[in-house]
Amino acid sequence: MNRYHGRVVAITGAAQGLGLAMATRFAAEGATVALADVNEQALTGAARTIADAHDAQHRTDVVDVTDSAQVNDWITGVTADLGRLDVLVNNAGIIRDNRVEDITDDDWHAVIDVSLTGGFHCARAAFGPMKRQGYGRIVSFSSMSWRGNFGQTNYVAAKAGIVGMTRTLALEGARHGITANAIAPGLIETPMLASMNGPARDKLTNKIPMRHTGRPEDIAEAAAFLAGEAAGYITGIVLDVDGGISIGSSIR
Numbered sequence: 367m368n369r370y371h372g373r374v375v376a377i378t379g380a381a382q383g384l385g386l387a388m389a390t391r392f393a394a395e396g397a398t399v400a401l402a403d404v405n406e407q408a409l410t411g412a413a414r415t416i417a418d419a420h421d422a423q424h425r426t427d428v429v430d431v432t433d434s435a436q437v438n439d440w441i442t443g444v445t446a447d448l449g450r451l452d453v454l455v456n457n458a459g460i461i462r463d464n465r466v467e468d469i470t471d472d473d474w475h476a477v478i479d480v481s482l483t484g485g486f487h488c489a490r491a492a493f494g495p496m497k498r499q500g501y502g503r504i505v506s507f508s509s510m511s512w513r514g515n516f517g518q519t520n521y522v523a524a525k526a527g528i529v530g531m532t533r534t535l536a537l538e539g540a541r542h543g544i545t546a547n548a549i550a551p552g553l554i555e556t557p558m559l560a561s562m563n564g565p566a567r568d569k570l571t572n573k574i575p576m577r578h579t580g581r582p583e584d585i586a587e588a589a590a591f592l593a594g595e596a597a598g599y600i601t602g603i604v605l606d607v608d609g610g611i612s613i614g615s616s617i618r
């Protein structure tokens with residue numbers, strides 16, 4: 367369990383949910399982890415979790431990924447302080463669901479700004495240090511919704527954008543030892559999913575071939591694989607981690 371020894375892993379939206387699960391997993395595998403989140407209080411709790419569980423070297427920064435200056439300062443600080451940047455996990459994302467005619471300008475921009483533009487800010491900032499060291503892994507968060515989902519025009523646009531961005535980062539990084547891949551989670555038990563109301567949740571759970579939601583650890587497993595040195599020939603893919611829900615219609 368030491369495959370990330372000597373590696374520096376930077377994760378956005380790391381204070382809770384999938385981000386925290388991934389930070390915990392990378393730390394357990396020996397990485398030095400840099401946790402960034404806009405929620406300072408939750409970030410403090412997350413740092414305690416990491417320290418208690420693994421005594422891992424870590425750093426926390428309050429960063430709003432929609433602000434490119436904050437992102438640039440964060441990446442500069444991480445590389446200066448920790449010596450390198452091996453893995454960037456673009457995880458921060460938000461939802462503001464509504465039917466298209468009820469999505470306000472603010473709902474549109476907020477979701478695109480965090481879930482797509484934030485990922486771009488981080489990838490752009492990380493590319494320089496990764497190129498200089500001739501090594502990098504960028505894992506960005508799409509969603510099963512990227513193919514289209516009722517009531518999520520803003521979120522789907524952002525998550526489909528992540529797929530296009532990932533494929534392009536893969537092309538630009540390929541000659542520099544940098545891979546870029548995306549994870550498309552299905553329904554995973556996090557505070558984001560808890561915000562979905564009961565009946566809508568039950569309806570969706572019934573559509574999962576495995577008939578149960580996923581755990582944050584299922585996503586951490588996928589991220590630890592894609593971000594690993596051994597996955598160096600895999601780039602530009604979208605990895606579905608969703609209990610089979612994206613396969614399509616099922617008569618049973």
Ligand SMILES: NC(=O)c1ccc[n+]([C@@H]2O[C@H](COP(=O)([O-])OP(=O)(O)OC[C@H]3O[C@@H](n4cnc5c(N)ncnc54)[C@H](O)[C@@H]3O)[C@@H](O)[C@H]2O)c1
Pocket residue numbers: 378379380381382383384385402403404405408429430431432457458459460480481484507508509510550551552553554555556557558559
């Ligand atoms: N949970 C699921 O079922 C699911 C499914 C598909 C995709 N995803 C994606 O996975 C990622 C993580 O989801 P989650 O369920 O852990 O969500 P979550 O809401 O539990 O956690 C998201 C974290 O991002 C942080 N964040 C929000 N805006 C930010 C900003 N501007 N700058 C920095 N941090 C910010 C929040 O403070 C929070 O800690 C998201 O991109 C989400 O879209 C989740």
